[in-house]
Amino acid sequence: MIRKDFLAASAMVLALQATGAAAQTEISWWHAMTGANSEVVEKIASDFNASQSDYKVMPVFKGTYPETLNAGIAAFRAGQAPDIIQVFDVGTGVMMAAEGAIMPVADVLSMSGATFDKSKYLPGIVAYYSKPDGTMLSFPYNSSSPILYYNKDIFEKAGLDADTPPKTWNEVWDMSKKIKESGAAECGYTSTWLTWIHLENFAAWNDVSYATNENGLADVNAELKINEPIFVNHFQAIADLAKEGVFRYGGRTSEAKQIFLAGECGIFTESSGGLGDIVKSGMNYGIGQMPYDTDAGGPQNTTPGGASLWVMGGKSDETYAGVASFFGYLSQVEVQEYLHQTSGYLPVTLEAYEATKASGFYDENPGREVPITQMMGKEPTANSKGVRLVNLPQVRDIQNEEFEKMLAGEQTAQQALDNAVERGNEAIKQAIGG
Amino acid sequence: MNRATFPHRLLPWLLVAPQLAISFVFFYWPAVQALRQSTLREDAFGLKTQFVGLANFRRVLSDPAYVNSIQVTAVFSVLTAFFSMAIALLLAVQAEKVVRGKGFYRTLMIWPYAVAPAIAGMLWLFMFNPSFGTLAWPLRQLGITWDPLLNGSQAMTLVVAAASWKQISYNFLFFVAGLQAIPRSLLEAAAIDGAGSARRFWTIVFPLLAPTTFFLLVVNTVYALFDTFGIIHAVTGGGPGKSTETLVYKVYNDGFVNLILGESAAQSVILMVIVISLTAFQFKYVERRVHYG
Numbered sequence: 001m002i003r004k005d006f007l008a009a010s011a012m013v014l015a016l017q018a019t020g021a022a023a024q025t026e027i028s029w030w031h032a033m034t035g036a037n038s039e040v041v042e043k044i045a046s047d048f049n050a051s052q053s054d055y056k057v058m059p060v061f062k063g064t065y066p067e068t069l070n071a072g073i074a075a076f077r078a079g080q081a082p083d084i085i086q087v088f089d090v091g092t093g094v095m096m097a098a099e100g101a102i103m104p105v106a107d108v109l110s111m112s113g114a115t116f117d118k119s120k121y122l123p124g125i126v127a128y129y130s131k132p133d134g135t136m137l138s139f140p141y142n143s144s145s146p147i148l149y150y151n152k153d154i155f156e157k158a159g160l161d162a163d164t165p166p167k168t169w170n171e172v173w174d175m176s177k178k179i180k181e182s183g184a185a186e187c188g189y190t191s192t193w194l195t196w197i198h199l200e201n202f203a204a205w206n207d208v209s210y211a212t213n214e215n216g217l218a219d220v221n222a223e224l225k226i227n228e229p230i231f232v233n234h235f236q237a238i239a240d241l242a243k244e245g246v247f248r249y250g251g252r253t254s255e256a257k258q259i260f261l262a263g264e265c266g267i268f269t270e271s272s273g274g275l276g277d278i279v280k281s282g283m284n285y286g287i288g289q290m291p292y293d294t295d296a297g298g299p300q301n302t303t304p305g306g307a308s309l310w311v312m313g314g315k316s317d318e319t320y321a322g323v324a325s326f327f328g329y330l331s332q333v334e335v336q337e338y339l340h341q342t343s344g345y346l347p348v349t350l351e352a353y354e355a356t357k358a359s360g361f362y363d364e365n366p367g368r369e370v371p372i373t374q375m376m377g378k379e380p381t382a383n384s385k386g387v388r389l390v391n392l393p394q395v396r397d398i399q400n401e402e403f404e405k406m407l408a409g410e411q412t413a414q415q416a417l418d419n420a421v422e423r424g425n426e427a428i429k430q431a432i433g434g
Numbered sequence: 435m436n437r438a439t440f441p442h443r444l445l446p447w448l449l450v451a452p453q454l455a456i457s458f459v460f461f462y463w464p465a466v467q468a469l470r471q472s473t474l475r476e477d478a479f480g481l482k483t484q485f486v487g488l489a490n491f492r493r494v495l496s497d498p499a500y501v502n503s504i505q506v507t508a509v510f511s512v513l514t515a516f517f518s519m520a521i522a523l524l525l526a527v528q529a530e531k532v533v534r535g536k537g538f539y540r541t542l543m544i545w546p547y548a549v550a551p552a553i554a555g556m557l558w559l560f561m562f563n564p565s566f567g568t569l570a571w572p573l574r575q576l577g578i579t580w581d582p583l584l585n586g587s588q589a590m591t592l593v594v595a596a597a598s599w600k601q602i603s604y605n606f607l608f609f610v611a612g613l614q615a616i617p618r619s620l621l622e623a624a625a626i627d628g629a630g631s632a633r634r635f636w637t638i639v640f641p642l643l644a645p646t647t648f649f650l651l652v653v654n655t656v657y658a659l660f661d662t663f664g665i666i667h668a669v670t671g672g673g674p675g676k677s678t679e680t681l682v683y684k685v686y687n688d689g690f691v692n693l694i695l696g697e698s699a700a701q702s703v704i705l706m707v708i709v710i711s712l713t714a715f716q717f718k719y720v721e722r723r724v725h726y727g
Contacts, residue, residue: 070690077480094693098479242584249584250565252673259565394692404674408584430694433475 025318027326028082029059032068032307036276037142040343048329055322057084064253065307066393069094072312076101081312083319084326086141088307090196090392092129093216095310096137097390103311103320105327106136111317112324120331120349124375125304128386132217137310139327142345144273144306145371146197148172148288151185154266155286158184165288172267172291173237173246179266180246187248189241190256190265194403195396196305197269197290199226202234204303204384205374206296215387220432222389224424226399227417230295235406235413242407249407252400272371273306275344287367290374302374303386306345346372391431395424465706471699478693490700499676500684500701507680510594511658518598519650522605523643527635529606530613540610547603551661555668558596582670586677589670593678596669597662605650612646613639652716659709681705 033041038061045057062068065088072085087095095102109116116136118126125140152162158179166172176188191197203210209225216222241247248265250256260268261281269290278285292299311323329335336352339345341361347353353372356362362369378384389395399420406416472491475484494500529539546554561569564581573580582588616639624634663682666672672679672687679687685705689698 066691070693073478073693074690094478097477098481100481101479248565249581251583252671262565264565391692394694397687397692401673401675404584408586408674410675427692 024053025055025316025322027055027057027084027319027322029057029084029086029309030062030068030072030082031059031086032062032065032088033086033142034061036280037273037343037345040276040339044330044335044339047335048326051329052325055325057322057326065091069393076312081314083315083323084309084311086307087138087310089128089305090387090389090396092138092308093220093388093390093392096131096388101313102137103313103315104131104135104137105139105309105311108311108320109324109327112321114324114328120351122346122348122350122353122372122376124301124380124385125346125348127380128304129308138308139311139330140304140306140348141309141330142273142306142339142343143304143308143348144271144345145302145375146193146201146269146290146305147272147367147370147374148290149260149268149270149274149278150286150288151260151263151266151268152284152286154179154185154263158182158266162286165286166267166291167289168294169234169237169291170294173241176241176246176267177244180244185264185266186245187259187265188246189267189269190248190250190259191269192250192254192256192271192274194252195399196271198234198238199231199399200387201290201302201305202231202293204301204380204386205290205299206230206293207300207381207383208296209383210387211389214382214385216389217385217387220390222428224395224421224428226424227414227421230293232413232417233295234293235403235417239406239409239413239416243409249404252397271305272344272346275368276342287370289370299374299377300384301376301378301380302371303384304346304375341368344368344371346375389428389431391427394427394431398423398427468699468702468706471695472703473696474699475696478695486696490696491704494697494700494704499679502676503679503681503684506590506676506678507659507682510590510597510662510678510680511655513590513594514597514601514658514662515651515654517594518601518654519605519647521598522602523609523647525602526606526609526613527639529610540606543606544603546600547607549600551600551664552668554600555593555596555665558592558599558665559669562592582674584674586674589674589678593662593666593669596665597658600665601654601657605654608646608650609643612643616642648716652713655712655716656709659705681708 029041029045031038031041041059045059049056060082062071065086068085069087069091072082072087075081081101106116118134118136121140122143125143126136129138129140130136148165150165155162155175158175159182160175160178166175172189179185179188200210203215203226208228208230209215211222211224211226213219213222238247242249248256248259250259254270254274256268257270257274257277259265260270261277261283263283289299290302309327311320331349333349333352333355336347336349337356337359340347340352340356347356357369402411402416402420402423405411406413411419473485473487475486475490476482525543529536529543532539549557559567561567562573562580562582564570564583570580579585580588582592620638620642621634624638629637659680660682662680663686666678666680666683667686670678672683681701682705685698685701688694688701
């Protein structure tokens with residue numbers, strides 16, 4: 001009897017200690033931001049922590065986007081999932097399929113009494129991160145859109161007009177050739193993320209289909225359509241330029257940024273989120289709209305890229321309250337303005353966009369509005385709402401492998417895209433259990 | 435009848451217990467898990483699991499990418515084992531001839547072994563990166579279009595070089611020890627009989643080194659097959675195309691990048707079988723030809 005009392009008493013002491021330690025709830029946030037963008041993450045977290053004393057957000061860098069996603073999945077399987085995880089756009093399908101593992105952002109917010117007012121956010125982005133029934137699943141932290149950067153010094157050296165970026169792909173090819181031929185730079189054009197920029201956004205921007213069933217948004221059972229002539233011609237042009245050394249391949253993700261920053265190529269397509277590092281490098285750069293294909297009907301709209309924050313399931317109520325408070329903080333106009341203006345990522349709320357506009361930021365920094373107008377310029381069509389495949393990371397890997405063989409001169413663009421379609425469709429079928 | 439040495443029945447078990455525990459936790463348990471996983475089909479998060487028998491194995495073995503990966507692994511392992519051993523032997527023989535500062539040279543030679551595979555990979559990547567690599571520039575000046583990002587054989591050359599370089603130290607150490615065990619008198623007698631240094635090496639040194647060479651062959655094959663993951667991950671990531679995707683890298687890629695866990699587990703089971711049979715083969719056949727002096 002005495003023993004029992006003693007046990008009960010010590011349990012109570014332990015419990016008291018536990019609650020004492022938990023006065024400040026810690027919230028882990030796994031992210032994949034590097035360079036200038038990781039400084040933004042650190043600053044937002046520390047500012048949030050300083051703004052209140054109940055919660056402490058602790059950002060942890062987990063490697064590249066795919067590495068972060070895999071680390072999160074492995075941690076979930078081991079019962080050690082983080083509270084918040086940043087998942088890149090293409091991982092959205094993977095996360096959506098894992099309903100038991102995640103907690104929809106809409107539910108997190110409603111649990112803590114807050115409501116998610118959709119109308120405050122940029123519509124294209126919210127739609128992409130919602131279930132078909134409209135439930136918001138993840139919080140759009142850093143949305144981006146591919147844009148064109150060019151080195152003004154190289155343009156001048158090559159005798160090109162430094163205030164006129166190329167508008168169409170044909171102009172990109174011509175200017176790139178001129179840059180190389182004039183000796184202004186070693187190569188004319190390079191690009192990060194061939195899959196995201198030259199397939200997914202190329203399709204949306206030119207209003208052509210990437211895959212059946214509205215690119216997988218209407219139904220998971222989608223078949224790739226990327227071996228249509230418009231894609232083949234585009235990639236054959238790239239392959240031909242690669243042979244002449246006019247186009248330089250950097251790698252599958254954002255490795256090509258180094259090539260552009262080193263001043264080796266004059267023109268560069270990359271996420272608007274890549275801006276921070278370009279600004280930091282001190283280069284005399286210019287920004288242009290994502291080029292379009294003259295064989296199509298002109299620019300439509302680009303699809304949201306970048307990443308969103310997912311909340312993992314099975315956490316305590318305090319944790320969710322903390323997450324909700326953090327997301328509330330993230331949505332504040334000043335925070336969004338800071339994020340947008342420092343990193344080049346899109347503001348996710350309309351208010352932040354309007355505030356940035358009103359502050360005259362876009363007049364001082366021409367080109368910085370491009371990623372937003374690109375995405376919001378037109379009402380999205382069935383081809384331009386985004387791409388969602390349950391195994392998009394794998395499909396992109398397949399596409400990259402075929403592109404590499406094509407760029408090495410081992411196969412034509414037609415063969416590369418035919419193979420990518422065949423292998424990709426097979427992988428999709430397997431992933432959805434067909 | 436060595437009972438007298440260990441009168442206690444438990445003591446021997448106790449002494450091997452730490453090793454048994456490590457083997458169990460890091461070898462047997464994961465191996466059993468892999469066997470189990472290889473018969474399942476699971477989504478990435480492990481929310482839905484389905485027993486599929488041998489379907490994963492059928493799928494893997496009929497996948498052309500898997501056959502390609504076997505070829506890549508064979509080329510990679512043979513080249514890595516050959517170069518790391520040949521260069522180490524050459525250096526060991528040369529280091530023996532040095533009269534002054536032997537210890538200094540040896541220390542320098544052993545150094546790279548302390549470098550972690552991923553770091554070794556990064557070093558080579560930095561030296562040979564087509565845009566900012568220190569050694570890529572002279573290559574380009576020589577008229578070589580150096581682009582390991584797209585050229586499969588150049589990428590292979592790069593990973594073989596990095597993997598061999600890292601292993602040379604280890605091999606060097608064993609060859610130096612092996613060389614010291616060769617009786618001077620034999621070499622001197624041969625020299626008196628008029629055998630040149632090349633002849634002395636091939637007829638005396640090389641055969642007498644056979645036990646060392648054989649041991650290193652086993653170690654290096656296992657190294658090339660399994661311990662080079664870090665190098666490949668850092669340097670090429672299996673690309674371009676699939677030209678440096680070794681079996682181990684494919685296990686990682688399918689399992690952790692593409693999240694097809696069942697097939698990935700099936701591949702590691704196949705890998706386990708390959709290693710067991712390879713080691714058995716080496717000991718059964720190659721060892722017969724080794725002269726243990």
